[in-house]
Amino acid sequence: MCKKRPYTLLITLSTFISLIAVTEFYSYYALKNMHEKPHDFLVISQLSAIFLILGCVVIIYIIWKFFSDLINCNSKDVTGIHNKKALENKFSEIAQRSDTMNVGMIMYDLNNFKHINDTYGHERGDKMIKDFTCCLSKIIIDGSFLARFGGDEFIIIQENATPELLKNMSLKLFRIVEDFNNCTDLKISYAEGYDVSYRNHYFLIEDLLNEVDKKMYRDKVYKKKITGDQQQQYDDKNDLGIEMFSEHMLASEIFSYIQSNTENNKLALVISDISNFHYFNNAFGYSVGNNVLKTIDHEIIGAPYVIFTHHLHSDVFASLLDITGYDENTLTSKIIWNNKKIINQVSSQNHVCRFMINSGIYIMESNYVAPEVMISNANAARRQAKLNNLHVCCYNNDLRESESREAKILLSFQDALKNDCFKIYFQPKVNASTGEICSAETLVRWLDNGKPVWSPDEFIPLLERTGYIVELDYLVYEKCFNFISKNKVMQQNDINFSLNVSPAHIHAPQEFIERVMTLAERYSIDLSRIIFEITESAFIHQKEQLNEMIDILHENNIRISMDDFGSGYSSLQRLGDINFDEVKIDKQFFRNGITDNTKIILHEIIDMLKKLNKTIVCEGVEEEEVVNFLRKEGCDEMQGFLFYKPMNEQEFTSVFSENYDEAAS
Ligand code: C2E
Numbered sequence: 001m002c003k004k005r006p007y008t009l010l011i012t013l014s015t016f017i018s019l020i021a022v023t024e025f026y027s028y029y030a031l032k033n034m035h036e037k038p039h040d041f042l043v044i045s046q047l048s049a050i051f052l053i054l055g056c057v058v059i060i061y062i063i064w065k066f067f068s069d070l071i072n073c074n075s076k077d078v079t080g081i082h083n084k085k086a087l088e089n090k091f092s093e094i095a096q097r098s099d100t101m102n103v104g105m106i107m108y109d110l111n112n113f114k115h116i117n118d119t120y121g122h123e124r125g126d127k128m129i130k131d132f133t134c135c136l137s138k139i140i141i142d143g144s145f146l147a148r149f150g151g152d153e154f155i156i157i158q159e160n161a162t163p164e165l166l167k168n169m170s171l172k173l174f175r176i177v178e179d180f181n182n183c184t185d186l187k188i189s190y191a192e193g194y195d196v197s198y199r200n201h202y203f204l205i206e207d208l209l210n211e212v213d214k215k216m217y218r219d220k221v222y223k224k225k226i227t228g229d230q231q232q233q234y235d236d237k238n239d240l241g242i243e244m245f246s247e248h249m250l251a252s253e254i255f256s257y258i259q260s261n262t263e264n265n266k267l268a269l270v271i272s273d274i275s276n277f278h279y280f281n282n283a284f285g286y287s288v289g290n291n292v293l294k295t296i297d298h299e300i301i302g303a304p305y306v307i308f309t310h311h312l313h314s315d316v317f318a319s320l321l322d323i324t325g326y327d328e329n330t331l332t333s334k335i336i337w338n339n340k341k342i343i344n345q346v347s348s349q350n351h352v353c354r355f356m357i358n359s360g361i362y363i364m365e366s367n368y369v370a371p372e373v374m375i376s377n378a379n380a381a382r383r384q385a386k387l388n389n390l391h392v393c394c395y396n397n398d399l400r401e402s403e404s405r406e407a408k409i410l411l412s413f414q415d416a417l418k419n420d421c422f423k424i425y426f427q428p429k430v431n432a433s434t435g436e437i438c439s440a441e442t443l444v445r446w447l448d449n450g451k452p453v454w455s456p457d458e459f460i461p462l463l464e465r466t467g468y469i470v471e472l473d474y475l476v477y478e479k480c481f482n483f484i485s486k487n488k489v490m491q492q493n494d495i496n497f498s499l500n501v502s503p504a505h506i507h508a509p510q511e512f513i514e515r516v517m518t519l520a521e522r523y524s525i526d527l528s529r530i531i532f533e534i535t536e537s538a539f540i541h542q543k544e545q546l547n548e549m550i551d552i553l554h555e556n557n558i559r560i561s562m563d564d565f566g567s568g569y570s571s572l573q574r575l576g577d578i579n580f581d582e583v584k585i586d587k588q589f590f591r592n593g594i595t596d597n598t599k600i601i602l603h604e605i606i607d608m609l610k611k612l613n614k615t616i617v618c619e620g621v622e623e624e625e626v627v628n629f630l631r632k633e634g635c636d637e638m639q640g641f642l643f644y645k646p647m648n649e650q651e652f653t654s655v656f657s658e659n660y661d662e663a664a665s
């Protein structure tokens with residue numbers, strides 16, 4: 001028998017009713033024999049009849065239940081869920097419908113189940129089947145039909161399904177199994193495939209079954225490839241309540257979708273993020289930030305052409321779109337429009353302002369491109385989107401070329417280091433009142449046989465992004481210190497050297513200071529002659545860390561300069577917050593000579609900096625008019641092509657010697 005408990009209850013109930021009926025009859029006859037009043041006879045006889053009828057009803061119900069359960073038992077598995085026979089009935093019932101719209105299917109297959117049976121015995125195997133069934137039972141909802149159709153294979157047929165619903169069920173199961181695995185030594189691992197007859201992919205039930213089976217198989221292959229660690233990331237649910245996907249999982253899902261795209265619908269991958277979400281978090285608070293992410297997630301999922309959307313990490317969302325019928329321009333406009341809509345929606349709901357959504361689009365080509373490459377291309381377009389006014393960029397040939405250039409730079413970087421292709425150049429700075437060389441900025445050059453290979457503007461930002469800049473910076477410092485230590489002219493004269501510090505060092509201030517000190521000791525450098533230039537944007541977030549680093553540098557007589565002041569996210573507040581010694585006003589101010597408005601702005605800036613006791617340096621000086629203006633305003637040092645261009649070590653030594661001799665004579 002399938003379930004014993006209902007029968008025990010029913011039999012107890014019917015026995016109880018029968019006992020009452022018998023007692024009533026007994027009372028009836030007892031009273032009759034005692035010649036009691038007719039009224040009592042009537043009541044007791046009625047009660048006896050009622051209990052007799054009740055008893056009969058319960059007995060008939062028991063018999064009906066017994067037979068119906070006997071029939072049902074044929075459709076239930078030992079684990080209590082539907083078996084293969086019931087599943088076949090379900091399939092034929094669906095096949096008779098006029099369509100399979102909104103029928104969803106999820107298939108599961110336990111991984112390594114044979115190995116578990118063989119290694120741990122069939123009892124452990126059976127237990128695992130029961131445990132997994134138990135986990136599956138927890139995700140079923142209204143309209144779910146759960147069945148076991150093979151030794152370790154299960155299926156859920158879901159009525160009124162949407163891809164989103166199946167995704168949620170899948171993620172819920174993942175979490176349940178993960179919780180279960182945390183408390184057991186024999187962990188459950190399963191492959192899964194799901195799909196739904198929905199919108200633009202509409203299947204006969206057999207087609208749906210085949211597709212889901214294929215997806216499950218691919219998942220099995222895929223899960224064999226990824227490590228346990230990566231699998232864990234699958235459902236790294238953050239405190240927003242939005243499931244976060246790893247790029248591996250995204251690639252797997254894109255792959256599955258492409259395979260199921262038998263109608264060859266045109267697809268695009270869009271990866272979006274929010275500009276400066278951290279500033280935004282700081283300004284409005286984390287709970288508002290979280291709400292914003294939730295609204296964005298919700299709005300993207302709801303867009304009409306979206307097949308699925310996943311929250312990848314922090315503020316990054318990836319969506320697969322069905323763009324059949326759209327060309328690149330229409331799609332771009334649509335995304336711009338949609339992003340604007342989301343921004344308006346978010347702004348009105350969360351009372352926040354001033355943020356942008358950047359979207360990188362990769363339109364899938366007719367030939368097969370690996371999902372990992374698609375993701376990387378969409379990400380490249382997203383990075384580019386941050387730089388254009390519309391904040392949306394489609395991966396194109398220009399981007400492909402710049403990607404390939406970047407790949408070449410990165411591939412040749414290590415060889416260039418080994419072959420000593422990085423050389424230092426110096427660009428002298430002059431004292432604004434005397435015109436004499438008072439210091440020099442050390443600038444790196446990538447040369448091959450004396451000829452430039454890549455310009456700093458090409459390779460420095462890339463090395464910064466990839467972290468390689470750290471080693472290059474130390475190499476430049478070492479070369480500069482070596483140059484000073486070997487060069488008598490430099491030692492005998494009071495000239496300062498400035499060195500660029502990549503923002504990456506702020507994350508490891510201790511290492512930075514130790515390595516600089518070690519190098520300074522090795523080459524016997526008087527550190528009071530060294531100024532480290534840090535770009536202004538690096539000051540924005542790491543105020544405390546930066547001040548800590550500056551304090552230690554100050555203890556060792558090293559000065560710090562705020563580079564590129566006035567470019568990017570200029571903040572006057574930083575002038576008071578950070579304990580730097582010098583400010584380098586950015587060359588952008590003098591890009592096209594100097595306008596009256598620029599003069600007004602610079603007048604105020606220089607005045608303020610003087611009051612704050614900072615040394616003022618202006619870079620990018622190319623015109624006499626600029627020199628005159630800066631001199632009048634009281635700028636301390638000037639650097640620019642009008643005076644000197646960056647030059648190699650020998651040129652610099654001779655230029656400096658000449659300048660020194662002239663000054664001496
Ligand atoms: P930066 O630190 O702002 O360096 C000044 C840049 O302005 C140099 O470009 C220099 O050649 C250029 N410059 C100087 N005077 C003028 C002028 O009158 N007009 C114009 N149009 N440009 C002028 P460079 O050498 O190409 O360097 C570009 C950037 O690369 C540097 O900007 C700096 O951010 C970075 N960089 C260079 N060397 C290093 C290094 O050793 N380490 C790090 N981390 N970054 C470096």
Ligand code: CA
Nearest residue numbers: 441500533563
């Ligand atoms: Ca600089």
Ligand code: CA
Nearest residue numbers: 563564584619
């Ligand atoms: Ca600069």
